[in-house]
Amino acid sequence: MTKVHFHQLQGSSEDTIVRALQLVCELANEAGKRQHSVLIYCRDAALVKSLEAELWQHIPSSFLAHSTTADDSSPIYLCNSEAPGDYHDMMINLDSETPDWFGRFEHLAELIYGDEKQVQCKRERFAHYKHLGYPLQFSKVASPAANTLPL
Secondary structure (H helix, E strand, C coil): CCEEEEEEECCCHHHHHHHHHHHHHHHHHHHHHCCCCEEEECCCHHHHHHHHHHHHHCCCCCCCCCECCHHHCCCEEEECCCCCCCCCCEEEECCCCCCHHHHHCCEEEEEECCCHHHHHHHHHHHHHHHHHCCCEEEEEECCHHHHCCCC
16 A cells, blocks of 8 residues: 655745755656656646755756656656556655555655645645555655754
């Protein structure tokens, strides 16, 4: 059964969007270290474009190999459609909705960020998964500014 982990990003709507892209890269990088494939689901074309840029620069001395084509055999697939390809290890959901085929993955990361509408959609998803008996985890992700000491 798919293990579902909700990551709630703290901060303003704009800050959480930027932090969500960074967190996606961190999660994808960690999965890659374990030789797991990653599907990142997002139907927002502008957000996908921003995510692609972040994947290229997330690691200063390298990049996170990715593709927008499912049959490319890339370790990270940026999916904006109903074609999940041959990915089964980890799905990271940046969308307000979750596709019906999420159950094929071992792990699902649901990111809670953005405006109140997005947050409410994720609350409903949490209740839905709980009702269906999926194993759930929840964590709050502080904004980077909250982790710095004042000068």
